[in-house]
Amino acid sequence: NAGVTQTPKFQVLKTGQSMTLQCAQDMNHNSMYWYRQDPGMGLRLIYYSASEGTTDKGEVPNGYNVSRLNKREFSLRLESAAPSQTSVYFCASSDAFPGYTFGSGTRLTVV
Amino acid sequence: GNSVTQMEGPVTLSEEAFLTINCTYTATGYPSLFWYVQYPGEGLQLLLKATKADDKGSNKGFEATYRKETTSFHLEKGSVQVSDSAVYFCALTLISSGSARQLTFGSGTQLTVLP
Numbered sequence: 001n002a003g004v005t006q007t008p009k010f011q012v013l014k015t016g017q018s019m020t021l022q023c024a025q026d027m028n029h030n031s032m033y034w035y036r037q038d039p040g041m042g043l044r045l046i047y048y049s050a051s052e053g054t055t056d057k058g059e060v061p062n063g064y065n066v067s068r069l070n071k072r073e074f075s076l077r078l079e080s081a082a083p084s085q086t087s088v089y090f091c092a093s094s095d096a097f098p099g100y101t102f103g104s105g106t107r108l109t110v111v
Numbered sequence: 112g113n114s115v116t117q118m119e120g121p122v123t124l125s126e127e128a129f130l131t132i133n134c135t136y137t138a139t140g141y142p143s144l145f146w147y148v149q150y151p152g153e154g155l156q157l158l159l160k161a162t163k164a165d166d167k168g169s170n171k172g173f174e175a176t177y178r179k180e181t182t183s184f185h186l187e188k189g190s191v192q193v194s195d196s197a198v199y200f201c202a203l204t205l206i207s208s209g210s211a212r213q214l215t216f217g218s219g220t221q222l223t224v225l226p
Contacts, residue, residue, distance in 0.1 A: 004154075031212070033213070040218050040219075041218055042115075042200060042216035042217050042218045042219050043155075043200070043214070043216045044216075045213055045214075048213060058213065090154055090155070092155075094212060100157065100212075100214065102154035102155045102156070103154050104152075104153055104154045105153075105154055
């Protein structure tokens with residue numbers, strides 16, 4: 001089925017550990033996004049990539065890095081995880097308006 | 112900056128009750144407005160949209176009208192079902208550079224419908 005695939009679905013990290021969240025889309029969309037969802041705060045944009053080869057900071061980029069590996073894949077890296085990064089992370093892609101398609105999310109807990 | 116304010120939840124209704132979830136926005140320019148729905152354990156799905164003033168978006172019995180004069184986009188449904196239980200997010204977007212269209216979300220409203 002066409003869509004956005006995120007891996008892993010669940011992850012528990014210790015403070016200071018690193019990890020990469022993977023995201024891939026098969027809809028040939030140009031733009032991809034990473035959001036985090038926290039209770040009572042909706043979704044906040046971490047980073048986005050308007051097209052292959054470009055990335056830009058969103059509202060809450062601190063503590064994260066991203067890589068647009070190719071048109072399909074957009075990864076999010078936590079270099080040194082902190083408890084404040086406990087959240088649900090969503091990847092999304094878009095092309096022609098309104099075109100947003102979300103993945104099913106990664107639930108990350110940092111202890 | 113741009114922002115979206117939703118009525119606080121949670122909202123609990125009986126089946127077949129009337130639903131209203133309020134949403135107001137602040138934006139520089141003329142945004143497009145959306146309602147997204149998130150079912151338990153899933154990602155967000157587009158429910159409906161409106162791109163200009165007085166447009167009415169509708170889908171699955173839900174409706175919302177883009178009111179520029181009151182900067183609002185309230186979600187309504189005449190008769191809710193248990194299967195409508197979910198979290199509902201109001202969101203807006205403005206045309207940005209390139210093809211990327213960043214969404215600004217409200218905080219979400221949890222709806223529970225009891226049989």
